[in-house]
């Protein structure tokens with residue numbers, strides 16, 4: 001044993017004796033391996049041709065039923081199978097070739113030192129210093145400083161040009177929704193107004209402002225919807241512990257019918273699960289839980305703020321309408337939020 | 339010699355213009371060591387190539403637009419439904435472009451392979467110490483590639499604008515918006531105003547198909563180029579030293595093996611794309627901000643962040659008319675940045691606490707550097723606790739537990755589990771080392787019993803073979819750095835004493851618990867004795 005150069009105190013073993021393979025010793029075994037490799041390549045070619053035939057001849061709307069996986073598209077399945085196996089066979093053939101028929105005797109290559117020779121480094125430093133001196137970059141402060149100043153300024157227009165990536169967030173978008181005093185609450189999807197007295201105790205109604213449809217048509221985006229969606233529930237008035245506002249003369253509910261934002265105050269998932277026994281609203285994203293009978297308070301989870309309540313009442317025909325917009329911003333937090 | 343073949347003539351023509359015959363000769367003779375764990379990085383490279391190929395196909399049909407259209411393609415359940423063009427064109431690729439679904443699924447599977455293989459490759463590099471000098475930069479490039487791969491994967495997952503990915507986008511937008519000072523500006527600039535707006539998908543598309551792939555190409559090129567230039571590391575074994583590379587030459591063995599492996603990886607990804615449905619966006623429906631699919635889960639590599647967000651207590655500060663959302667910032671921003679910083683800085687931290695500063699081309703067996711291995715395992719367990727927490731609702735449903743209790747339990751486990759895993763891993767590594775020493779000094783148990791003349795039974799121990807001998811004796815047996823005295827012999831205070839003491843303390847944390855490996859002489863003597871059939875009596879030393 002010779003000491004290893006990395007750890008002079010560690011022994012370095014001599015190379016082990018080489019184990020010859022059957023293909024090294026026996027010409028017949030080698031020929032067999034050759035045939036196996038060629039067989040794999042031929043199989044591959046066949047499979048690739050099949051995959052093209054599948055593309056051309058299988059009706060692309062057929063689906064086939066498979067155990068476990070269920071219904072799958074026929075082209076997808078058969079092409080994936082034949083093309084995939086075909087490509088795999090090329091790989092297996094090449095690897096088999098390398099392992100069986102190419103030399104398996106390991107060779108040794110020496111490593112070279114990465115660090116340069118000291119005199120080369122010195123020469124580099126000299127060359128660099130000479131170049132810098134000749135440029136007068138160091139000696140002429142006025143040129144250097146003005147160059148650095150100009151260089152520091154030149155990217156600014158490139159940054160300024162990004163200004164129109166978006167509007168300023170202080171345009172009220174974060175603090176207002178399209179709810180206004182008198183806007184009717186309509187059911188989502190069907191856009192039907194909701195009779196205050198007909199809201200059953202227990203159930204949850206997904207609602208939007210009646211103005212939403214026209215605004216969406218005009219803006220062509222989902223922005224208004226993303227903030228204005230609400231849930232309407234009716235809770236037995238005796239069970240309501242607190243609300244976020246309202247007075248005896250102008251309550252925020254209508255006979256126990258309450259409207260809350262549907263947008264989680266955590267990171268904005270729409271909330272969908274309502275447990276009528278506990279009056280809890282549960283967010284499917286990170287399980288924040290809000291108590292709708294108690295001013296939308298957070299009872300569990302990572303959300304920090306109550307679910308904002310929309311003040312509502314009824315109009316002359318008895319349909320639910322908003323008394324105003326939300327009194328606090330809906331949805332996730334932001335720095336400017338007071 | 340004048341070439342006679344077309345190939346030879348082309349080579350000469352090229353050489354007349356660029357030179358490089360010597361360089362090519364060297365390249366063909368370049369040696370690559372062989373080990374299964376070296377293929378992990380190859381999988382990453384090959385799945386990247388598959389991503390480029392399949393991605394180009396998808397761009398031919400995908401329309402990155404949020405303009406609302408009414409779907410009238412051949413997927414009946416969504417007929418007449420309003421949706422973005424992005425989602426409609428994804429449906430089109432899945433149902434009306436022949437083989438389009440196959441390409442989509444190949445692309446998605448390749449993306450999962452890409453992120454997974456980079457992760458596992460980095461674990462291999464970490465646990466074997468391949469990140470040490472002179473390869474620290476490779477470690478950093480790898481880390482950047484991992485982060486980009488996750489971002490790129492998330493971007494690709496978001497582009498179809500289905501209900502599942504839209505929910506993910508909403509969460510990332512809120513994360514952005516909740517950052518202090520510039521948060522809402524950032525969110526408004528990225529989304530062109532309020533969420534969801536009309537600008538985001540086209541912008542994301544540019545990032546997904548141009549910006550990040552270009553960075554990928556540059557970094558992967560640098561990464562692979564540096565592997566070739568610095569030569570590959572190797573595991574300790576017979577004839578392998580820190581000064582050589584033992585393995586197979588590029589031409590022909592390595593070209594055949596690596597080339598074959600590329601086709602094997604490609605083939606497996608195609609098979610998965612054909613046979614295993616992934617991300618069936620048509621089942622989720624188009625994104626609408628007021629709907630969510632219950633139990634929605636992100637792609638696996640985002641899981642740990644989701645878990646961190648779920649686990650976080652709901653702290654939010656209201657200061658001087660401003661809101662600081664610690665409940666979002668800590669898990670969503672500070673935690674990943676700290677995790678990345680720790681991983682990125684690790685090579686320098688370990689080098690600082692280690693006496694040897696030379697080049698390292700011989701890999702460590704994980705047991706031989708117990709503290710590093712234990713730190714890696716602790717980090718992994720930390721990651722896994724976060725990951726499992728991201729399925730807290732599934733766990734609750736499966737085991738009929740309350741989500742609240744699970745979450746509270748995870749809040750405790752996130753601190754306790756890594757500490758326990760650290761301790762346990764270190765103990766295991768040290769006892770494995772002890773067993774190695776035992777085999778070096780006493781040989782292998784042969785299972786053969788011998789009865790001595792006075793009636794006692796002993797088991798015959800056999801000498802180790804060359805391979806084991808080389809492997810087991812490769813323990814560098816690193817010892818901690820000791821703190822210098824406060825003053826030197828002449829009574830002058832030692833410069834930088836505070837830092838040196840800290841260094842010694844960190845070094846003791848790394849190498850304080852150790853098994854001193856036997857010396858060359860001890861091993862040689864023991865093995866020689868085993869050869870001659872006598873039982874040696876070396877002693878096991880521990881500090």
Ligand code: FES
Pocket residue numbers: 264265266267268269283284285286287288301302303
């Ligand atoms: S978005 Fe509702 S809990 Fe996170």
